[in-house]
Amino acid sequence: MVVTGEHSYDRTSELIAFDNTQAGVKGLVDAGVTKVPLIFYTPQDAYTKASNDPEKSQFNIPVIDLDGISKDPFRRKEIVEKIHDASEVWGFFQVVNHGIPLSVLEEMLNGVRRFYEQDTEVKKRWYTRDSSKRVVYNSNFDLFSAASANWRDTIYCSIAPNPPTAGELPEACRDILIEYEEQVKKLGCSLFELLSEALGLNPSYLNDIGCSEGLAVLCHCYPACPEPELTLGAGKHSDSDFLTVLLQDHIGGLQVLHNNYWVDLPPVSGALVVNIGDLLQLITNDKFKSIAHRVLASRVGPRVSAACFFTTGHSLSSRVYGPIQELLSEDNTARYKETTVKDYSVHYDATGIGGKSALSDFRI
Numbered sequence: 001m002v003v004t005g006e007h008s009y010d011r012t013s014e015l016i017a018f019d020n021t022q023a024g025v026k027g028l029v030d031a032g033v034t035k036v037p038l039i040f041y042t043p044q045d046a047y048t049k050a051s052n053d054p055e056k057s058q059f060n061i062p063v064i065d066l067d068g069i070s071k072d073p074f075r076r077k078e079i080v081e082k083i084h085d086a087s088e089v090w091g092f093f094q095v096v097n098h099g100i101p102l103s104v105l106e107e108m109l110n111g112v113r114r115f116y117e118q119d120t121e122v123k124k125r126w127y128t129r130d131s132s133k134r135v136v137y138n139s140n141f142d143l144f145s146a147a148s149a150n151w152r153d154t155i156y157c158s159i160a161p162n163p164p165t166a167g168e169l170p171e172a173c174r175d176i177l178i179e180y181e182e183q184v185k186k187l188g189c190s191l192f193e194l195l196s197e198a199l200g201l202n203p204s205y206l207n208d209i210g211c212s213e214g215l216a217v218l219c220h221c222y223p224a225c226p227e228p229e230l231t232l233g234a235g236k237h238s239d240s241d242f243l244t245v246l247l248q249d250h251i252g253g254l255q256v257l258h259n260n261y262w263v264d265l266p267p268v269s270g271a272l273v274v275n276i277g278d279l280l281q282l283i284t285n286d287k288f289k290s291i292a293h294r295v296l297a298s299r300v301g302p303r304v305s306a307a308c309f310f311t312t313g314h315s316l317s318s319r320v321y322g323p324i325q326e327l328l329s330e331d332n333t334a335r336y337k338e339t340t341v342k343d344y345s346v347h348y349d350a351t352g353i354g355g356k357s358a359l360s361d362f363r364i
């Protein structure tokens with residue numbers, strides 16, 4: 001029995017019943033729910049929302065124009081400085097003129113919508129909790145371990161280093177997923193070059209140590225919510241990877257924690273959101289920050305997004321990562337234990353979204 005406010009209920013049975021529908025949150029909404037079920041209730045956190053507060057209007061997450069990065073060395077230096085500052089202060093920035101055409105971004109979001117708009121019976125083919133699969137569709141990867149379920153469904157596609165065959169990808173978004181993933185991989189390599197330069201390292205450093213070797217694409221759907229104040233689209237979490245490149249639609253709701261305030265990260269047409277993940281914070285010895293973020297639930301929806309995670313995740317790579325030696329000056333000793341991406345990912349998944357920071361467990 002679990003007590004949520006004045007309600008007491010058998011949480012485990014309700015989680016099992018929800019999971020057994022294999023229809024996700026979208027299935028609840030399609031069936032016409034007018035109340036948020038108790039398994040989704042999320043306690044309010046202590047942080048304040050900044051965006052409506054005029055005194056906090058200086059809180060603007062940078063939008064960085066990448067135009068000219070490879071043509072003009074002065075322009076490149078300027079961009080590297082902006083990326084350096086954003087990665088230190090915010091852990092988040094948006095990029096425009098990143099080289100991926102608007103038509104590809106739009107079609108990617110359409111592909112995600114097309115997948116979720118299919119009949120539940122068709123989608124069920126992909127519904128699983130077997131995380132060894134390269135394509136996993138379900139609602140809340142940590143449904144049975146997290147304190148609150150999120151108002152969100154996800155298709156997870158592990159793309160690199162071991163790509164799925166085209167046949168393993170859902171037809172509804174297959175072609176655009178392949179196109180988008182190729183373009184994001186190129187952008188990711190450029191971003192890791194800029195981040196290496198921002199750290200004062202050789203431009204190829206982060207790519208050479210394998211930061212861009214692994215890629216997983218998470219296609220999220222946040223259905224319209226009848227009581228958005230009672231739950232969240234995604235609870236407070238940081239990302240477990242090296243770097244995330246996120247495509248969000250026009251609806252909004254993504255917020256970043258900054259100086260104890262939730263700051264809106266508003267959709268900018270044609271932009272991609274970039275954020276530093278836990279593993280990049282670990283190897284940069286806290287120079288770049290992996291910052292907590294969340295997604296509000298909304299009466300408007302469904303909101304869709306595609307988050308590309310640069311990580312080899314649970315693959316068998318034995319490569320060991322620890323704070324980069326070149327970044328340690330004499331008085332700046334390593335703050336983290338070494339780990340493999342797999343060990344870090346397993347620990348992170350067990351700690352769960354909305355839980356405490358998994359990274360802090362690797363601190364020396």
Ligand SMILES: O=C(O)CCC(=O)C(=O)O
Nearest residue numbers: 218220248254295305307
């Ligand atoms: O959908 C979003 O805007 C954010 C998704 C996210 O934070 C994640 O996939 O880790």
Ligand SMILES: [Fe+2]
Nearest residue numbers: 237238239293
């Ligand atoms: Fe995230």
